[in-house]
Amino acid sequence: MESRSSTALRGRRLSRPSEHMLKTKTYGLGRVCAVEGCGTRLSAYNPSDVCALHNGAWQNAGDHGARKAVRRDEITRRCAYEGCGREFTTTNPAKRYCSDACRMRAFQARVVAARRVGDPSVAGARRAS
Numbered sequence: 001m002e003s004r005s006s007t008a009l010r011g012r013r014l015s016r017p018s019e020h021m022l023k024t025k026t027y028g029l030g031r032v033c034a035v036e037g038c039g040t041r042l043s044a045y046n047p048s049d050v051c052a053l054h055n056g057a058w059q060n061a062g063d064h065g066a067r068k069a070v071r072r073d074e075i076t077r078r079c080a081y082e083g084c085g086r087e088f089t090t091t092n093p094a095k096r097y098c099s100d101a102c103r104m105r106a107f108q109a110r111v112v113a114a115r116r117v118g119d120p121s122v123a124g125a126r127r128a129s
């Protein structure tokens with residue numbers, strides 16, 4: 001009986017190496033969460049000392065990657081140039097204008113606005129002096 005079971009085990013190991021790998025990777029049964037007052041029984045395949053609830057790191061790892069992938073998708077946004085306001089799609093979250101033309105126009109508008117603000121004070125200073 002004993003010799004029979006041992007040969008069967010050996011045969012299984014040879015044909016299914018993954019099962020052998022799994023066995024070496026277990027961390028022991030009957031362990032409980034290290035967080036005081038939790039007492040959740042840990043899975044033998046859980047490499048950490050705490051339960052899944054208290055160990056967010058290995059659980060959220062996949063979640064995090066998924067969120068990043070979503071960010072890379074196309075975003076629909078409105079052109080930041082007031083005179084345009086056209087909706088456009090982009091994969092670049094930093095892009096604010098539908099086109100280079102709008103970006104240039106918005107830049108020029110900003111320069112003009114800055115000059116408008118600067119001119120009276122300069123003129124006033126000249127008048128005062």
Ligand SMILES: [Zn+2]
Pocket residue numbers: 033034035038039040050051052053054
């Ligand atoms: Zn716990």
Ligand SMILES: [Zn+2]
Pocket residue numbers: 079080081084085086097098099102
């Ligand atoms: Zn635009």
